Amino acid sequence: MxxxxxxxxxxxxxxxxxxxxxxxxxxxxxASGNKIGGADLSPVTQLFTENYMVRFLLENSLGAWWAARHPDSPLVDGWEYLRRLDDGTPAAGTFPEWPTTAAEVTVMDPCCGSGHFLVAMxxxxxxxxxxxxxxxxxxxxxxxxxxxxxxxxxxxxxxxxxxxxxxxxxxxxxxxxxxxxxxxxxxxxPVRQSLEEWLDGVPEHLRDTMSRLHFQFRHADTLGSLIDPRPANADERGDALFGRDMSISVTWDELQPHLAAKFAQEGAxxxxxxxxxxxxxxxxxxxxDRYTLVATNPPYLKRGSQQPTLADYCEAHHFSARSDLATSILDRCITMTALGGTTVAVTPSNWLGQAYYQAFRDQVLSACIIIAIATLGPRAFTAITGEIVNPTLVLVTASTPSRNGRYFALDATNATSAQAKSVAIRADAEQSIEQSAVRRLNGSAIVTSASATEGDELSRYATSSIGLHMADNSRFRRGFWEVHPRSTAWRRILTTVERTQDFSGRDGVAFWPEGGRIHEDNPAARIQGRAAWNKEGVLVSLMGELRVTRYTGELFDNNTAALVPANPSDLAALWSYASSDQFNDDVRTIDRSLKVTNMSLTRVRVDWQSWKARADESGPLPEPHSDDPTQWLFKGDVATSTEPLQVAVARLLGHRWPDQEPDDLDRFADADGIVTVPNLGEGDAATRLRELLAAAYGDRWSGALEHSLVTDAGGKTGRLEDWLRDTFFAHHCKVFDNRPFLWHVWDGRKDGFSAILRYHRLDRPTLEKLTYTSLGAWIRRQEHEVDAGAAGAEARLAAAQQLQQNLELIIEGEAPYDVYVRWKPMHEQPIGWAPDLDDGVRLNIRPFVTAGILRSKVNVHWKTDRGKNPDGSERVNDLHPTLTERRTARAQHEAGSA
Structure with a gap:
């Protein structure tokens, strides 16, 4: 055409x-359709409704209505997403309260974007x-x-x-x-006229109605289709009348000329x-007006990101749905339908199960018939990647639900692409769920699995507690290896795990002075999880797939929740269930949000006796233990470690893990925390390390084992000397999350000077010893070799002298070779090299990174940290106060304290 x-x-x-x-x-x-309330929204909110979502929603509403009345229509054969029962009738039902002919059906998309739903309808x-x-x-x-x-x-x-x-x-x-x-x-x-201008010339009996419309339409560019011109006291499903006093009925025909005149004055x-x-x-x-079918993909915008005008309006007019703009619009769409009319929408999944939306769920379950729910999960949109957008297709009819009413449900969250999800909602078997059974669930979660309405609620057998919120992790959290092992200011804390395993998530400590009195330094912190402390249970990572580990009574952070059995003898049964795939599936049936709430964990229903039987078959649970040196349960054994070479080097430098017991390898520990790679009197590092490894492995030690350990740790040649000189530090940074506690300093030459330093021992005297004693001995050796005419000696001497100069700059501490700690007042800032281990590796390693004297790059930054300080200021790290400023502030503070 x-x-x-x-x-x-x-x-x-x-x-x-x-x-x-x-x-x-x-x-x-x-261009601007993704802006509501002044906030940019995801592209999914307007233009990019996927075709398969549109087809599923429309074919199971408008299409099902038609198929119920015209089962032999050739149109029906083309609707691939229309779900049917075994007898061929639509799974969505017959829509008995809809009009009898297509001519009478009215359809509306109140957030139409570029018109995808409109074109399809x-x-x-x-x-x-x-x-x-x-x-x-x-x-x-x-x-x-x-x-x-x-x-x-x-x-x-x-x-x-x-x-x-x-x-x-x-x-x-x-x-x-x-x-x-x-x-x-x-x-x-929006209306721009003042109220006085707006009401000028309006008849008395219309002024009340026009005043209300002025209030609503003056924010139309923010509220859009949330605006409801109908009066609050109008019949729920009757004609649209205007005016607060029901004795004064104002028809649209009366109001329209005045409204049109006012908008004409606005130049609209x-x-x-x-x-x-x-x-x-x-x-x-x-x-x-009201419509037979309202179909839309509303904008998604959490309440915390909304403009105040928008948030206040949703609070006043959509209180139970106010937590997200999408649910507020869904609530508005339901009121747009005629009696027995239907709303279909692409909504975020959060409202189906999260506690914030329980009142809205109760409202929907009591006043609407749920027709169908299809949860899509992440990656449902071809144009949007990642895990953030987690949509659900919803079909509800505005009519009182029957006692035995059922809806059909589909779960496509495990499909990994939009194409796979479109196949799943077209072809996978649906579940039939009784709506009244859902309403009886604690929290009224709208589920997609019939089993979610059966069995006992887990809350009968376990409690769930959310973890500690530190408010400023950069300041109050550390890797346990960063702080001194004997420090009393830090307490062990558990965090999320990447995969389910018995004992993981144990790499951190939290600032915990004087038994937890942290609010003096951290007023925004929330002390949460006390009910679980000092008990045993299961720790659940709340983001994405619900991976779990054993909980043994420590602090835990707010990205996790602790499940604690009501009866300690049920711990094995709880672990058996929580560590299974079934647990994740059950929780995700009632809570589809990216981060589930801890309350959702115990609202699942379980066959508890079957899980107890499985636990009995599996035998006793293992005692706390870890062979991973990044976990504070690790006890320093080299041969059983997941990173034996890293542990061996740490033991050589005198490092001890918190629970490490004395053993035979202690005799190899260096006394001052400085191990030079070349031999400067104590033996070269590789020889000393090889001796320690031979003692650790005993009769198993061999050249073949050494080669295997080196290649497993990233060494290309298989030689311990090469790995220690070239690869160790990069591997160390990788293993310990770019917060290294062993620092490999070098002069930039493979045949030059380098030394491995234990961060915990690196105070000013130790750094001076490295600079003038260890490095000084190397410089004197190179001077002798220059005099003797040795090849390369001059270049080695120059590199060593430059390294010494750089170390002297760090010792002196003038910018940019200084340490700045953003949470300390000026009089407490270090003067020269005077590190406080409690400040952490990220800040203390900065002058070494700046000087460029570390063997490999450390992926660390000093940008502004997330969040605000208690006084509202930015958390700035990139400052370099001069030594004069620091000394002046310290002197003034001391004089004021005298």
């Missing part, structure tokens, strides 16, 4: 719309009317544009794009012609398709 070229002349309105459509639609750019409806009424395609299409199809959109440019897309579809299907103007209006044009008129439209007047009428 050819569309005349003159239609797309840039001079007319349609040409402009077409060009804008090319930019916004084909390039997947939404248009295509279904005109074919229905053509078949039902014997109309030609053109006649049926024009009839649908006049009678059936309606849309609203906050952004005026997207309104025009949607209008164009619907018109283009009509021309593609029925040929180019004059068509009825698509009834798509902009709901985002425009033109599209050569038709003059009063968009806001039309929007007000559309917002006041």
């Amino acid at each position: 050819e569309i005349p070229a003159e239609v797309f002349e840039a001079e007319d309105a349609l040409g402009w719309v077409y060009q804008f459509w090319q930019t916004a639609e084909k390039k997947r750019v939404n 248009f295509g279904m409806l005109w074919r229905m009317r053509a078949e039902e009424e014997g109309l030609s395609p053109r006649e049926a299409q024009d009839a649908v544009l006049r009678d059936n199809l309606f849309g609203l959109e906050l952004d005026p440019r997207c309104t025009q794009i949607a209008t164009f897309n619907v018109a283009l579809e009509a021309w593609k299907q029925g040929g180019y012609r004059e068509i009825p103007l698509p009834q798509i209006a902009c709901s985002g044009v 008129a425009g033109s599209v398709l050569d038709h003059v439209i009063e968009d806001v007047v039309q929007a007000a009428k559309l917002l006041a």
Whole structure:
């Protein structure tokens, strides 16, 4: 079908719309339609509703209604997403309260974006009317544009794009012609007049109604389709009447001329398709009407990211749904439907199970019939990657649910792509779930598994506690290896695990002075999890897949929750269940959010006796133990370690793990925490390390084992000397999360000077010993070799002297070779090299990184940390106060304290 070229002349309105459509639609750019309340939203919110989502929602609502009345219609055969029962009837039901003919069905998308839902509904409806009424395609299409199809959109440019897309579809299907103007209006044009100007000339009996509309429409560019012109005391499903006093009934015909006059004064008129439209007047009428089917993909925006105007409006008008803009709009959509009308939407999954939305779920379960739920999970959109967008397809009818009513549910969260999810909701077997059983669940979680309504609730057997919130992790959290092993200011803390295993997540400590009095330094901290402390249970990582580890009574952070059995003898049964795939599936059935709440963990239903039986079959649980040196349960054994060479080097430097017992390897520990790689009197590092390894492995030690250990640790040649000189430090940084406690300092030459330092011993005297004694001996050796004419000696001498100069700069501590600690006042800032281990590796290693004297790169930064200080200031790390400023502040403080 050819569309005349003159239609797309840039001079007319349609040409402009077409060009804008090319930019916004084909390039997947939404110029401003993704802004609600002043916040940028994900592209999923407006333009990019996936076709398979649209088809599933419409074919199981509008399509199911048609199939129930016209089972032999050829249209039905083309609906691949229409779910059927064994007898061939639609799984969604028959929609008995809908109109009897397609001509009477009205459909609305209140957040239409570029018109995906509108185009799809248009295509279904005109074919229905053509078949039902014997109309030609053109006649049926024009009839649908006049009678059936309606849309609203906050952004005026997207309104025009949607209008164009619907018109283009009509021309593609029925040929180019004059068509009825698509009834798509902009709901985002605000009133700018003052209330006095707005009410000027309005009859007395309309002034109350007009005042209320002025209040709502003055924020239309923020509220959009949330605006409801109907009075709060209007009949729930009756005609739209205006006015607070029900004895004064104001009809739309009475109000429209005055409203139109006011909007005309605002200059709100425009033109599209050569038709003059009063968009806001039309929007007000559309917002006041009710529809058979409301279908949309609302914007997603959590309450904390909303503009105050938007948040306050949702608080006042959609209180139970206020936690997300999407659920507020879903609530609004349900009120847009006529009695027995249906809402279908692409919503975030959070509201199905999270506690914040329980009141909204109770409202929906008591006042609506749930038709279908299809949870899609992450990666549901081809244009959006990652785990953040976690959508669910929802179909609900505004009618009182029956006692035995059921909905069908599909779960496509395990499908790993949009294509796979489209196949799953088209072909996988659905579950039939009794709505009243869901309503009886604690928390009223809307589940997608029938088993979630059976068995005992886990809360009968276990409690769940959320963990500690430190508020400033950069300041109050460390890797346990960073702090001195005998420090009393730090306490062990558990965190999330990457995979389920008996004992993991034990790499950190938290600042915990005087038994937990942390609020003096950290007023934003929340002390949570006390109920679980000093007990045994299961620690659950709350993000993504729910991986677990054993809990043994320590502090734990707020990215985890501790499950503690009510009866300690049930610990094995609890571990058996929580460490199974079934636990994750059960929890995710009731809580689809990226981070589940701890309350969701105990709302699952279980066959407890079967899990006790499985636990009995598995035998006793293991005692706490770890062979991983990054876990504080590790006890320093080299041969059984997951990183034997790293442990061996640490033992050589005199490092001890917190629970390490004295053993034979202690005799190899260096006395001062400095091991030079070349031999400067104590033996070279590789020889000393080899001796320690031979003692650790005993009869098993061999050249083949050495080669294997070195290659496993990243050494390319298999030689211990090469690995220690070239690879050790990079591997150490990788193992210990770029917070190394062994620092490999070198002069930049493989044949030059280098030494491995134990951070815990590296005070000023030790650094001076390295600079002037160890390095000094090497410099004197190179001076002798220069005198003797040895090859390369001059270059080695120059490199060593430069290293010495760099070390002297660090000892002196003038910028940029200083240490700055953002949480310390100026009088407590270090002067020269005077590190405080409690400040952590990230800050103390900075002058060494700046000087460029570490053997490998350390992936560490000193950007502004997340969050704010208690006084509201930024958490700035990149400062370099001069030594003069530091000394002056210290002197002033001491004088003031005298």
